Amino acid sequence: MGFSYRKSLKAGPIRVTASKSGISYSAGVKGARVTKRADGRVQTTVSAPGTGMRYTTSSGRPAGRQAGRTAVRQAPPNGGPYTVLGEHYAWAGEPARFKGFAFRRVTLYPDRVEIRRLVARTVIPARDIVEVRAGAPSLSTHAYLWFVVPGELHGYTSGRHVIMFNALRPGHRRTWRRLVEALGQR
Structure with a gap:
């Protein structure tokens, strides 16, 4: 088992997360969120609150x-x-x-x-x-x-x-x- 670290700070609709792999930024409201991940990808998530259904797309990193x-x-x-x-x-x-x-x-x-x-x-x-x-x-x-x-x-x-x-x-x-x-x- 390796060492891991994760710390999040939230200010309104913006969240900054620091972890072992880097810093990620996230902004959005309930049901819609855009995240700039530590690995460079941009992830967009749209969900229907209360139903458990969501749709996520990711882009920005070479395939x-x-x-x-x-x-x-x-x-x-x-x-x-x-x-x-x-x-x-x-x-x-x-x-x-x-x-x-x-x-x-x-x-x-x-x-x-x-x-x-x-x-x-x-x-x-x-x-x-x-x-x-x-x-x-x-x-x-x-x-x-x-x-x-x-x-x-x-x-x-x-x-x-x-x-x-x-x-x-x-x-x-x-x-x-x-x-x-x-x-x-x-």
Whole structure:
């Protein structure tokens, strides 16, 4: 059983909900509601109060992995050049842990990737990873590894799926290089 969190605030017809997956917004009255979900979809619900009948439509997210694959080719987190390590995430070895920058650690499993921060953890199922990108360190930018998922339609939006490596620390650069080589040797 994993950790979960959910908190809702309501002001009149508007409700804001914060959860482990993100923030969603909802507005409406009894019988009709429009919701902007944390995964980027917009959901519209129309119901007949007291009858138990309702009609729900959802839009805004690409249908399947193929649509997401063409939409994610945007700018990397540090604005510099990057290398696509793979169109699909592939790790066949034993679980491997790599330390990143600012108390972050990434663990590779055959079926998932876990990114741990000081107080939070992000688990990305392997089937959801559309692309694995690596940005090399330079004098002005940190190195990074980005596990791109279909919901990130407009490029880098948050640090949830990215692990950074300090370009000024030789140990971090070596760790980044080992990680990139390990993922590149499918």
